[in-house]
Amino acid sequence: MLIRNVYRPEIFGCQAAERLADAARRMQEQRVGALAVLDGERIVGIITERDLVRALATSADPASERVAAYASTQMKTAALEEDSSEVARRMLETGIRHLPVDDHGRLVGMVSMRDLLTLETWAV
Template sequence: MTNGKTTTIADVMTKSVISVDASITVNEAAKMMEDAKVGAVIVMENNSPVGIVTDRDFSVKVVAHAYQITEPVKQIMSSPLFSINSDEPIRIAADLMHDRGIRKLPVIDNGKVVGIVTATDIVNLLAVSVEEDMRDMYFHSVAKIYTNYSPYN
């Protein structure tokens, strides 16, 4: 079992992250995401993370706005890139996700992408928590992340 008050981003993040150069095409990025079975890639320029492309970017920007699949992925990335350090408490990630309306958050230490934490990671943390921590995390973190999706708001 985990302790919700001391759990850090490093404890729950996914360490394998795919990064792509900003110049690759939208189609190439989509194929990479499909092959790797991931919902996001980090976009890099000059070895620095500058944006993120999520599966939602494809539906909203490519399909709804009719971007060509031959466009550079930089055209559809979400930027500026919001990120977090691996030693931060999970609550900080939940707050940032809520405040920015995002569900995937790159983890960057010393300018290097070391992982990604998602809303699903936070929900999965609840499954291995003691009841008191679970209640605490739910009311502080999960409720904030999913507040916009609740039929009760």
């Protein structure tokens, strides 16, 4: 199945200068495990639950520390026309649980391991 049939087309994001506490609150409110880090409408990184845990483990103050200090900027992406099994394999190999989805360089949503696991479970 193609990623276009699996991904979540909502874009939940934050700005790099936002506080970690605000990003964590947004993740909780939206019930997502990652946010796109945006510069205007352009994606420049991703902040995940794992990044927040890493920040807390290093004694960062979530009320003052900025998203940019802990966001991953070396991102991989999934394309709408990619096969979901190939994307899942790439995510497993690299230990990534969330991938931004792009359509010819334009951010259109996010796909998670949970999305792909759900597809695999219900496709049986």
